[in-house]
Amino acid sequence: MSTPLRLGIAGLGTVGTGVVKIVRRHKELLSARTGREIVISAISARTRDKDRGVSLSGYEWEDDPVALARRDDVDVFVELMGGSDGPAKAATEAAIEAGKDVVTANKAMLALHGQALAEAAEAKNLLIRFEAAVAGGIPVVKTLTEGLTGNEMTRVMGVMNGTCNYILTRMENAGLSYEEVFEEASQLGYLEADPTLDVGGIDAGHKLALLAAIAFGTRVSFDAMELEGIERITIADIRQAADMGYRIKLLGVAQKTGRGLEQRMSPCLVPTGSPLGQLENAANMAVLEGDAVGQIVLRGAGAGEGPTASAVMADILDIARGIRVPTFGRPAAQLEKPVAARSAMPAPYYLRMELEDKPGALAKVAAILGTAGLSINRMRQYGHTQTTAPVLIVTHKAQREAVDTALEALEKTDVVAGRPVALRIEDV
Ligand code: HSE
Numbered sequence: 257m258s259t260p261l262r263l264g265i266a267g268l269g270t271v272g273t274g275v276v277k278i279v280r281r282h283k284e285l286l287s288a289r290t291g292r293e294i295v296i297s298a299i300s301a302r303t304r305d306k307d308r309g310v311s312l313s314g315y316e317w318e319d320d321p322v323a324l325a326r327r328d329d330v331d332v333f334v335e336l337m338g339g340s341d342g343p344a345k346a347a348t349e350a351a352i353e354a355g356k357d358v359v360t361a362n363k364a365m366l367a368l369h370g371q372a373l374a375e376a377a378e379a380k381n382l383l384i385r386f387e388a389a390v391a392g393g394i395p396v397v398k399t400l401t402e403g404l405t406g407n408e409m410t411r412v413m414g415v416m417n418g419t420c421n422y423i424l425t426r427m428e429n430a431g432l433s434y435e436e437v438f439e440e441a442s443q444l445g446y447l448e449a450d451p452t453l454d455v456g457g458i459d460a461g462h463k464l465a466l467l468a469a470i471a472f473g474t475r476v477s478f479d480a481m482e483l484e485g486i487e488r489i490t491i492a493d494i495r496q497a498a499d500m501g502y503r504i505k506l507l508g509v510a511q512k513t514g515r516g517l518e519q520r521m522s523p524c525l526v527p528t529g530s531p532l533g534q535l536e537n538a539a540n541m542a543v544l545e546g547d548a549v550g551q552i553v554l555r556g557a558g559a560g561e562g563p564t565a566s567a568v569m570a571d572i573l574d575i576a577r578g579i580r581v582p583t584f585g586r587p588a589a590q591l592e593k594p595v596a597a598r599s600a601m602p603a604p605y606y607l608r609m610e611l612e613d614k615p616g617a618l619a620k621v622a623a624i625l626g627t628a629g630l631s632i633n634r635m636r637q638y639g640h641t642q643t644t645a646p647v648l649i650v651t652h653k654a655q656r657e658a659v660d661t662a663l664e665a666l667e668k669t670d671v672v673a674g675r676p677v678a679l680r681i682e683d684v
Contacts, residue, residue: 258291258292259292260292260293260294260295261290261292261293261294261295261331261332261572261575261576262295262296262297262329262330262331262332263279263294263295263296263297263330263331263332263334263572264296264297264298264299264300264318264324264325264327264330264332264333264334264356265296265298265299265300265334265336266299266300266301266321266324266325266333266334266335266336266337266343266344266347267300267301267321267335267336267337267338267344268299268300268301268308268312268336269301269336269338270560270561270564271336271361271388271561271564271565271568272299272301272334272336273308273309273310273561274561274562274564274565274568275334275336275565275568275569275572276296276299276308276310276312277310277561277565278565278566278569279294279295279296279569280310280311286569286573286576289573289577290573290576290577291576291577292576294572294573294576296314296315297315297316297327297329297330298315298316298317298318298324298327298329298330299312299315299316299317299318299324300317300318300319300320300321300323300324304317304319316329321335321337321343321344321346321347322343322346322347322350324347325347325348325350325351325354325356326350326351326353326354330351330356331356331357331575332356332357332358332359332572332575333347333348333351333356333357333358333359334358334359334360334568334572335347335348335351335358335359335360335361335362335365336360336361336362336568337362338361338362338364339362339364339365340362340364340365340367340368340369341365341368341369344360344362344365345365345369345373348360348362348365348373348384349373349376352373352376352377352380352382352384355380355382356382357377357382357383357384357385357575358373358377358382358383358384358385359384359385359386359388359568359571359572359575360384360385360386360388360389361386361388361389361564361567361568362386362389363386363389363390363459363462363463363466364453364459364462366384366386366389366462366466366476367461367462367463367465367466367476367478368478370384370386370466370469370476370583370584371475371476371588371591373583374582374583374584374588375588375589377583378582378583378587378588378589379589383575383580383581383582383583384583385397385571385574385575385583386466386571386583387567387568387570387571388564388565388567388568388571389462389463389466390416390463390466390467390542391414391416391463391540391541391542391554391556391558392418392540392556392557392558392559392560392563392564392567393556393557393558393560393562393563393564393566393567394540394541394542394554394555394556394557394558394567395554395567395570396414396467396542396544396554397466397467397470398570399542399544399552399554400412400467400470400471400544400585401470401581401584401585402581404544404546404549404552405585406548407546407547407548407549408546408547408548409471409472409544409545409546409547410511410512410545410546410547411509411510411511411543411545412464412467412468412471412508412509412510412511412542412543412544412545413507413508413509413510413532413542413543413544413545413682413684414460414463414464414467414507414508414540414541414542414543415460415505415506415507415508415532415535415539415540415541416459416460416463416464416508416540416542416558417454417457417459417460417463417506417540417558418446418537418538418539418540418557418558418559419441419446419447419448419454419455419538420454420455420457420460420485420486420506421505421506421535421536421537421538421539421540422437422441422446422537422538423437423438423441423455423486424486424489424494424503424504424505424506424523425535425536425537426440426441426537427489427491427494428491428494428495428498428503431491432491433490433491434486434487434489434490434491438451438455446538452485455485455486455487456483456485456487457483457484457485457486457506457521457522458483460506460508460521461478461481461483461508461519461521462478463508464481464508464509464510464519464521465477465478465481465519466584467508467510467542468510468517468519469584469591470584470585471510471544472510472512472517472594473584473585473586473590473591473592474517474591474592474593474594475591475592475593475594476584476591477517477519477593477594477596480517480519480594480596481519481520481521482519482520482521482522482598482599483520483521483522484520484521484522484523485506485523486504486506486523488675488677489504489523489677492608492638492639492646493606493608493677493679496606496608496636496638496648497525497606497679498528500525500634500650501527501528501529502525502526502527502528502533502606502681503525503526503528503533504523504524504525504679505523505524505526505532505533505535506521506522506523507521507522507523507524507526507532507682507684508520508521509524509682511601513597513600513601514600515595515597515600516594516595516596516597516600517594517595517596517597518597518598518599518600518601519596520598520599522679522680523679524679524680524681524682525606525679525680525681525682526681526682526684527684530684531543531553531555531684532684533684535555538557538558538559539555539556539557539558540555540556540557540558541553541554541555542554543684598656598657599655599656599680602653602654602655603653603654603680603681603682603683604633604650604651604652604653604654604680604681605630605650605651605654605659605678605679605680605681606648606649606650606678606679606680606681607648607649607650607651607659607662607663607676607677607678608646608647608648608649608676608677609621609646609647609666609672609673609674609676609677610644610645610646610647610672610673610674611637611644611645611646611647611671611672611673612643612644612670612671612672612673613640613641613643613644613645614671616671617671618647620669620671621647621649621666621669621671621672624662624665624666624669625649625651625662627662627665628658628659628661628662628665629654629658630651630652630654630658630659630662631651631652631654632649632650632651632652633650633651633652634648634649634650635647635648635649635650636648644673650681656680659678663675663676663678
């Protein structure tokens with residue numbers, strides 16, 4: 257058997273603890289599969305004296321993750337602290353400087369600094385691996401960088417925030433409001449410390465930006481992502497969508513278009529019978545489309561101790577086996593700078609607005625839509641109050657710019673109350 261692979265693990269929260277448990281539980285199995293012993297040399301976390309349900313005896317302790325990253329008895333620095341900057345980034349940079357490969361679950365750090373970090377690592381023939389950063393236990397990074405590497409990728413889609421999928425499916429199944437289910441998700445501990453990361457689509461957007469870089473050979477460009485959260489989705493939207501054969505999902509879509517790279521994370525309507533439409537609770541799904549393979553669907557747990565630790569281990573074991581695929585599937589320095597294209601592909605849109613219940617109101621709305629170049633496919637009024645009536649309109653295929661022009665004009669009229677909601681109907 258060759259020399260052991262020695263790990264330094266920074267961060268002993270849910271994921272870090274899960275990794276320690278697997279290394280201990282599957283000692284023989286991991287050696288048998290890689291031909292090397294996988295050992296933990298040292299660990300680091302914010303709190304030392306905490307019962308994590310696993311013995312940490314036998315591991316050296318470092319208070320400072322940067323010191324951990326630099327240790328001579330560490331071959332792979334395993335960064336599981338989280339946070340886009342601060343200690344996670346400092347320790348990752350220190351690890352690269354000290355000549356260590358890095359395995360991380362940190363989507364925020366890579367979405368914002370992945371390009372620079374990967375270039376720095378690759379300049380020294382080192383790796384940064386991040387399977388656990390995207391869709392938890394689903395091996396989507398490996399599928400893209402290895403399994404589908406013979407394809408030109410045409411589109412990458414995903415529901416990659418379990419909390420949002422939990423909220424949307426729970427609203428539907430229990431008939432509860434967004435606010436009620438948000439509170440429930442909070443009680444269950446599903447929400448990030450800053451819940452906007454989840455419900456604002458940011459966490460899922462980070463993940464999509466990483467997949468887009470691999471799929472399309474472009475530099476990670478989270479800044480160019482169109483982001484919209486689920487905060488304005490009502491139970492009425494969900495019910496109306498269901499009535500038309502759709503479900504609402506916080507869906508990420510990345511594709512190359514004639515106008516450039518389109519990347520968006522937003523609530524969309526998808527057909528109820530599609531794999532994405534059937535995704536329940538906190539599950540994640542990645543849908544990958546390649547010119548040769550067609551469509552691949554991967555479904556699984558996007559968070560949690562076991563699934564995320566499973567993904568971290570996959571990266572560690574690849575390093576143990578000597579598998580050295582660059583971070584984004586090709587050398588980072590060769591990734592192209594993408595031209596950002598905002599919702600370049602036309603699609604039908606679902607529009608919902610509160611209309612004053614008075615003569616001529618609907619005529620004004622129809623005129624605005626017509627002027628913006630939007631053609632109405634279906635329309636419905638429901639649930640009148642004393643003075644207003646919600647109106648739903650499904651348009652024929654339209655460009656997003658036309659929808660935005662119409663929304664702006666609708667907001668300015670005296671017959672529409674508040675901001676209308678516009679959701680894209682995605683062809684999945
Ligand atoms: N908060 C994320 C989710 C998990 O709900 O899917 C970590 O990215």
